Amino acid sequence: MTFANPFPTKKGLLSLVLIFSALWKSALAKTRLFEWNVTDIDNLDVDQSGHPRWVMGVNNKWPIDPLVVDYGDQVIIKMNNQLRDNRTCSLHSHGMFQRHNGYMDGVPQMTQCSIPAGSTYYYNFTASQTGTYWVHSHDMSQYPDGLRTSFVINNPNEPYDYDEDYIISLTDWYYEPFYKLVPEKFTTWHNPTGAEPVPDTGLINDAVNSTFKMEPGKTYRFRFVNLGAFNNYDVMLEDHNMTVIEVDGVYTKPQEVSSIHITTAQRYSVLVTAKNSTDRNYAMTAYMDESLFDQIPDNYNPNVTAWLSYNSETTYNYADSVNEIDSYDDAKLEPLYDVNWGEANHNVSLWFDFFTLGDGASYAEINEKSFKYPKVPGLMIANSTDYDDYNMKPVTYGPYTNAFIFEYNETVDVVIDNHDTGKHPFHLHGHVFQVLERGEEEAGEYNDQTEHNVYENPVRRDTIEILPTSFVRLRFLADNPGAWLLHCHIEWHMESGLVATFIEAPDRVPEITAPEFVRRQCVMQNIDVSGNGAGNAFNISDLTGAPAPPGEMPAGWTSKAIATVAMCVLAACIGMGSIVFYGIQIHPLPTEELDDEEDLKLAAEENAANLMKSSDPVK
Ligand SMILES: *[C@@H]1O[C@H](CO)[C@@H](O)[C@H](O)[C@H]1NC(C)=O
Ligand SMILES: *[C@@H]1O[C@H](CO)[C@@H](O)[C@H](O)[C@H]1NC(C)=O
Ligand SMILES: *[C@@H]1O[C@H](CO)[C@@H](O)[C@H](O)[C@H]1NC(C)=O
Ligand SMILES: *[C@@H]1O[C@H](CO)[C@@H](O)[C@H](O)[C@H]1NC(C)=O
Ligand SMILES: *[C@@H]1O[C@H](CO)[C@@H](O)[C@H](O)[C@H]1NC(C)=O
Ligand SMILES: *[C@@H]1O[C@H](CO)[C@@H](O)[C@H](O)[C@H]1NC(C)=O
Ligand SMILES: *[C@@H]1O[C@H](CO)[C@@H](O)[C@H](O)[C@H]1NC(C)=O
Ligand SMILES: *[C@@H]1O[C@H](CO)[C@@H](O)[C@H](O)[C@H]1NC(C)=O
Ligand SMILES: *[C@@H]1O[C@H](CO)[C@@H](O)[C@H](O)[C@H]1NC(C)=O
Numbered sequence: 001m002t003f004a005n006p007f008p009t010k011k012g013l014l015s016l017v018l019i020f021s022a023l024w025k026s027a028l029a030k031t032r033l034f035e036w037n038v039t040d041i042d043n044l045d046v047d048q049s050g051h052p053r054w055v056m057g058v059n060n061k062w063p064i065d066p067l068v069v070d071y072g073d074q075v076i077i078k079m080n081n082q083l084r085d086n087r088t089c090s091l092h093s094h095g096m097f098q099r100h101n102g103y104m105d106g107v108p109q110m111t112q113c114s115i116p117a118g119s120t121y122y123y124n125f126t127a128s129q130t131g132t133y134w135v136h137s138h139d140m141s142q143y144p145d146g147l148r149t150s151f152v153i154n155n156p157n158e159p160y161d162y163d164e165d166y167i168i169s170l171t172d173w174y175y176e177p178f179y180k181l182v183p184e185k186f187t188t189w190h191n192p193t194g195a196e197p198v199p200d201t202g203l204i205n206d207a208v209n210s211t212f213k214m215e216p217g218k219t220y221r222f223r224f225v226n227l228g229a230f231n232n233y234d235v236m237l238e239d240h241n242m243t244v245i246e247v248d249g250v251y252t253k254p255q256e257v258s259s260i261h262i263t264t265a266q267r268y269s270v271l272v273t274a275k276n277s278t279d280r281n282y283a284m285t286a287y288m289d290e291s292l293f294d295q296i297p298d299n300y301n302p303n304v305t306a307w308l309s310y311n312s313e314t315t316y317n318y319a320d321s322v323n324e325i326d327s328y329d330d331a332k333l334e335p336l337y338d339v340n341w342g343e344a345n346h347n348v349s350l351w352f353d354f355f356t357l358g359d360g361a362s363y364a365e366i367n368e369k370s371f372k373y374p375k376v377p378g379l380m381i382a383n384s385t386d387y388d389d390y391n392m393k394p395v396t397y398g399p400y401t402n403a404f405i406f407e408y409n410e411t412v413d414v415v416i417d418n419h420d421t422g423k424h425p426f427h428l429h430g431h432v433f434q435v436l437e438r439g440e441e442e443a444g445e446y447n448d449q450t451e452h453n454v455y456e457n458p459v460r461r462d463t464i465e466i467l468p469t470s471f472v473r474l475r476f477l478a479d480n481p482g483a484w485l486l487h488c489h490i491e492w493h494m495e496s497g498l499v500a501t502f503i504e505a506p507d508r509v510p511e512i513t514a515p516e517f518v519r520r521q522c523v524m525q526n527i528d529v530s531g532n533g534a535g536n537a538f539n540i541s542d543l544t545g546a547p548a549p550p551g552e553m554p555a556g557w558t559s560k561a562i563a564t565v566a567m568c569v570l571a572a573c574i575g576m577g578s579i580v581f582y583g584i585q586i587h588p589l590p591t592e593e594l595d596d597e598e599d600l601k602l603a604a605e606e607n608a609a610n611l612m613k614s615s616d617p618v619k
């Protein structure tokens, strides 16, 4: 480059600016390498209650240190699977868009193969968002067993002022390994109504009785992250208000509240102003939502407490009685910066509910299909069936992947109708969505003919709680080619199949590059890397052999009837030394609807009797 011309042209100036900004950027942007050996750790008494248990940790340590990086950093999590017993694992960075980088989303059988024992996966992405996120295993319900932590991306141009920052995780905790609870207590014919095991305790920052030092004159940013498997929390600070400034990585207009409601996978940042006097300490209490429990155990403590510590010389006690939980509608928070994606050019309508299927266990169905992962990871289906438009057809991804296809940059409206009487926090990978509207409890199905209270500046986030027998209407921009899950983030319901797949611009998926180990790890495990959802690479229309959920129950069965039978059978079987798989042994009931209590009881008794007969070893 010469500097002969003292008056550079406009073009010259522009390129100078570009060069300097590139230099500036590379000087600032750092590579942040996190070396994570995933390890088993035994005998950890997390809440000091005398219930030591095994957990999944990192570098033989648990809790796992939160990841904290700056905007623009290149984040590399070098994850080496050092688990015992040949177990696989994976890592999903929850809330990261992974734009044009879908092989880093961490979902086994969707964006990669699960990582075999002894192997290393480099999760490699640019921190191109800011705010509060988390990282968790997306393999086999592992994260409730410990493989999760918070993840913060600092913003060099932070719009809000504060002095200090606390990452505050909330979680529910089981004393039994989750991977055992799933088959033994949840997905089993003993539990045909799908009652979720109740967590043994709640934790704040993976402990009970954590403390947060508060100094007069300071403003704190509390970053709440719910790392839990199941429950939501209402969090209150004794005698302190909070100002919400962020939800799920998106800045909001400041909103003063006295409590926050946070479902599993959601995040909130709030500003808290310290008091001037240090004469006492104040409680931070998180209340579990017991309405999610089918049955509340005796003497159950749904509360977990931590402390705003102004003075460590004095006691930690409640002084005031705790206020009523003041629930405000968190769907009505407004983003600080709005976006306009225009009107929808693609509508999707989903409904879900729970059903007892042929094996007697409870499953979730979305549009009458309970989710099963495809035989070939979804992204590799899109990558390998890029001819004759096969990858643009939902059926290619398999009959039970609940696949929906979107063209590049479509504006998509998604209605989700909840036919169940529980609350379900839905999460979409690869995006934030706008919450255009959310029905009140028991509002019923979305109906576009009626008057709607559509939010003017809709909140954007990546996880939204859908209320009992109600709906949400969400909008997102399909500008991220890839295979993204939409699912309930209650880990029990993931297991039940409450999942759909959004395949976005599959025609552009072949442009996405994957490091060599991505395919290699599939090949190591004999998992196909090309073909359709049934692993058929030669005839893409042939879906025979695709993974499927158990078949339907015989007509006339209701989960209530089955529950009654299961109870009878359980009671009757005690002492017999053999439990019979009633789905096979039992005679189908008459086909008319059984909703009368008396009929149910008779039917249950008849079937229990049949079962006794058919389980007679002499027969
Ligand atoms: C991870 O494990 C490898 C192999 O045992 C070891 O060399 C390395 O030091 C470990 N890394 C950390 C951060 O503990
Ligand atoms: C991470 O990705 C960047 C950008 O694609 C690449 O230059 C770098 O080599 C990758 N590093 C590793 C360890 O995979
Ligand atoms: C909680 O922690 C505080 C400060 O460390 C301590 O004074 C108090 O006794 C603890 N309470 C319980 C129930 O452990
Ligand atoms: C919290 O906000 C409410 C309503 O604005 C107000 O009445 C109350 O005094 C505030 N409390 C504190 C501790 O600032
Ligand atoms: C603390 O004291 C300062 C200075 O007197 C005052 O401006 C501020 O409002 C006080 N803060 C609170 C929370 O009372
Ligand atoms: C939990 O908190 C609620 C609300 O303050 C209170 O009514 C209840 O007694 C608490 N339960 C326990 C076991 O502390
Ligand atoms: C995608 O759509 C958005 C919103 O309608 C628009 O602003 C943007 O320019 C579009 N991008 C491309 C590449 O077409
Ligand atoms: C999507 O549904 C809305 C009503 O909910 C309707 O007004 C609109 O025309 C539909 N758009 C398309 C592209 O079908
Ligand atoms: C995607 O397909 C191309 C060939 O079309 C192949 O080279 C590449 O390895 C595939 N990527 C993955 C991750 O399977």
Ligand SMILES: *[C@@H]1O[C@H](CO)[C@@H](O)[C@H](O)[C@H]1NC(C)=O
Residues within 6 Å of the ligand: 086, 116, 524, 525
């Ligand atoms: C571990 O799993 C791999 C892949 O499934 C299998 O090939 C191998 O035999 C297993 N090894 C042991 C020790 O079980």
Ligand SMILES: *[C@@H]1O[C@H](CO)[C@@H](O)[C@H](O)[C@H]1NC(C)=O
Residues within 6 Å of the ligand: 539, 540, 541, 542, 543
């Ligand atoms: C491909 O599979 C479809 C569906 O099973 C079948 O109808 C068709 O005949 C097959 N085509 C070939 C060429 O085998």
Ligand SMILES: [Cu+2]
Residues within 6 Å of the ligand: 423, 424, 425, 488, 489, 490, 493, 498
């Ligand atoms: Cu759910």
